[in-house]
Amino acid sequence: MTMRAIGSWRAQARCRGADPEIFHPSDEDDGAQAKAICAECPVREPCLEYALTSREKDGVWGGLTARERRRILRQRRKSA
DSSP states (O other): OOHHHHHHHHTTOTTTTSOGGGGSOSSTTOOHHHHHHHHTOTTHHHHHHHHHHTTOOSSOBTTBOHHHHHHHHHHHHHHO
16 A cells, blocks of 8 residues: 555544544454544445554554454465
């Protein structure tokens, strides 16, 4: 993914300007506030794909926690 493509979806993200702490809760399972923002975001899918592709290890991306993203990656490996 090019930097231009990354910038294009990030500019439309609902989280833009939000407190980053919301998306990096101290308890990985406590991302409810971030997930609520993501739920109404028009670029949730490209955000999630970016996090999966770049193996983001922390935070809520595309409405999913790091644990939830790891589960998706495992499922993708099994079905590949």
